[in-house]
Amino acid sequence: MTDARVSPRERLVLTAIIELYIATGEPVASQAVAHTFADREGLSSATVRNVMATLGEAGLLEQPHTSAGRVPTAAAFRYYVEQITQPGRMAAGAQPASSMAQGALPLNSSLLSEARREQIEGSFTGVASSHEYLERTSHVLALISSGLGVALASSTAGQVLEHIHFSRLSAGRVLAVLVTQAGAVQDRVLTLDRELTHMELETAARYLNENFRGWPIERIRAEVARRVEVEREAYHQMLAAVEELCRKGALAGGEDGPALYVDGMANLISAELDRERLRQMLLALEAKQRLVELLTAYVDGRQQEVRVVVGLDQASPAMQDLVLIGAPARLGGANLGTVAVIAPTRIQYQEMIQAVRYIAGLSERILEVPAEQQFH
Numbered sequence: 001m002t003d004a005r006v007s008p009r010e011r012l013v014l015t016a017i018i019e020l021y022i023a024t025g026e027p028v029a030s031q032a033v034a035h036t037f038a039d040r041e042g043l044s045s046a047t048v049r050n051v052m053a054t055l056g057e058a059g060l061l062e063q064p065h066t067s068a069g070r071v072p073t074a075a076a077f078r079y080y081v082e083q084i085t086q087p088g089r090m091a092a093g094a095q096p097a098s099s100m101a102q103g104a105l106p107l108n109s110s111l112l113s114e115a116r117r118e119q120i121e122g123s124f125t126g127v128a129s130s131h132e133y134l135e136r137t138s139h140v141l142a143l144i145s146s147g148l149g150v151a152l153a154s155s156t157a158g159q160v161l162e163h164i165h166f167s168r169l170s171a172g173r174v175l176a177v178l179v180t181q182a183g184a185v186q187d188r189v190l191t192l193d194r195e196l197t198h199m200e201l202e203t204a205a206r207y208l209n210e211n212f213r214g215w216p217i218e219r220i221r222a223e224v225a226r227r228v229e230v231e232r233e234a235y236h237q238m239l240a241a242v243e244e245l246c247r248k249g250a251l252a253g254g255e256d257g258p259a260l261y262v263d264g265m266a267n268l269i270s271a272e273l274d275r276e277r278l279r280q281m282l283l284a285l286e287a288k289q290r291l292v293e294l295l296t297a298y299v300d301g302r303q304q305e306v307r308v309v310v311g312l313d314q315a316s317p318a319m320q321d322l323v324l325i326g327a328p329a330r331l332g333g334a335n336l337g338t339v340a341v342i343a344p345t346r347i348q349y350q351e352m353i354q355a356v357r358y359i360a361g362l363s364e365r366i367l368e369v370p371a372e373q374q375f376h
Contacts, residue, residue, distance in 0.1 A: 005058075006079070012037070013051045014060060018072045018080045022346050027069025074311035074320065077345045081308045084350055112354045119144070120359060127366055129177075129185040130336055133329070135261045137339045137359055142264025145352050147343025148285065150326075152295045153186075153259040154335045159217045164208050166201040166245065174201065176245065180334065181214070185367060192244055200241040207242055221246055260288055268344070280318030285342070290315060295338045299326040306357045310345055321345055325352050327360035336363050 006014070016036050020028045030049040037043040052070055055061045060076040063069070072080070112120070123140045127133050134151035141149030160181040167175045172195060178186045196204075212220045228243045265285070269278065284290055298309050306327045313320035325347075326340030339360050341352055 009043075010051055010055060011083070012043075013048055014055055014072075014076060015080065015083070017052070017055075017061065017070060018076060021072055022348060025346060027064055027071050029069040032069075072345075074313075074345060077310040077323065081310060081349060085308070085353075112351070112358050116144070116351070116355065117358065120355065121362070124362060124366055129187045130331070130363075130367060131187050131259070133363055133366055134259065134337050134339070137329075138261040138263040140359065141339065141341050141356065142267060144355055145264070145341045145343050145347065146267045147264060147341050147347065148268055149261075149263045150291060150295065150340045150342060151261040151329075151337060152292060152340075153337040159334065161208070161212050161215055161217055161220060163213070164205055166205050168196070168198055168201060171195065174245070178217075180217070181332075190245065194244065196241050196244065201245075204241045204245055260292060262291065268342075277318060280316070281322070284316035284318050294324060294342075295326060295340055298324055299328055299338045299340065306353050306360075308349070308353060312342075323347060323349075325349075325356050327356050329360045329363040331363050331367055336367075 013033055016033050017028045020032055030045050030052055033048045034043060034045040052061060060073055061070040062073050120140060124136055127136050134153055137151040138149040162179045162181045165177045169175050172192050174190045174192060176188050176190055224242055224246050294315050299307050309324045311320050312322045312324060321344060322342055323345050324340055324342050326338055329336040329339050339356060341356060
């Protein structure tokens with residue numbers, strides 16, 4: 001059923017049912033809907049029952065076998081998202097969703113309540129690197145959504161080296177801090193196979209900064225490997241240290257792919273009553289590659305918008321009753337990563353769309369630190 005086929009009365013009733021269901025989690029009876037329209041003529045319980053029957057035939061409502069009430073289907077939630085993301089509803093200037101499956105809103109529209117903004121900003125106190133920002137994001141989104149908070153770091157493809165610094169933490173452990181020309185700060189603790197002295201670390205950092213500043217990070221790793229083979233005899237000791245640091249992940253990326261941060265799995269466990277469906281859902285969500293594919297497929301890092309996808313059954317049948325709300329986080333015009341909530345379809349859509357948008361926009365402000373200040 002498309003917007004053109006839903007009458008104004010049907011839209012009112014469907015919206016009321018969805019919002020009552022979100023609020024209570026219980027199947028919605030016609031009397032409850034009629035009560036919300038007590039002051040409107042022509043919307044008696046009998047009229048509402050007739051409208052609900054029509055919506056049921058259209059595939060927007062279903063009736064659990066144990067109850068006389070109705071619950072919204074995934075198609076109903078898609079329609080609801082399409083309505084709240086249209087111009088004049090929630091986000092001034094937003095474009096209509098391209099399909100009932102997805103809704104998109106520009107990142108610069110619509111704000112959270114002051115109390116929610118203060119809660120979010122307080123949660124990011126002390127964050128100074130992209131790693132900390134993404135890790136904290138997954139926790140904050142899980143906390144305020146009662147769903148799964150997910151943050152995916154962008155790959156190093158397209159990122160350009162500005163500066164790299166190494167600090168010895170303890171025996172065999174080194175902190176690598178990498179700054180891109182877009183201003184992103186990435187830190188990683190490396191566990192080395194052999195001990196490197198403070199002088200070796202300084203020499204390795206100086207070699208990388210003097211030779212590769214302005215290079216795409218992906219190209220640096222390949223070029224270091226090439227130079228190790230060509231110049232090993234002339235610069236054996238210095239290049240051996242550089243090779244060890246790069247091999248252990250100093251230039252982020254590598255075989256394991258981009259970093260993924262997930263928090264709030266317990267929220268989904270407590271919300272799902274069907275144990276077999278819960279087992280299947282957790283198997284799907286625990287596969288890191290599945291989550292990476294979900295975020296990559298649905299959230300376009302080149303666009304500044306929030307994406308809402310209701311029903312993730314294309315990824316896995318067990319995820320048919322989940323919704324993804326995600327947005328790209330950017331820094332200096334470059335894609336820093338993706339932040340998202342994965343939650344049951346019974347979620348406070350307007351608030352969570354705004355929260356994801358707001359947190360995605362925080363990256364520019366939180367990480368806006370001049371590169372030269374990162375090492376003082």
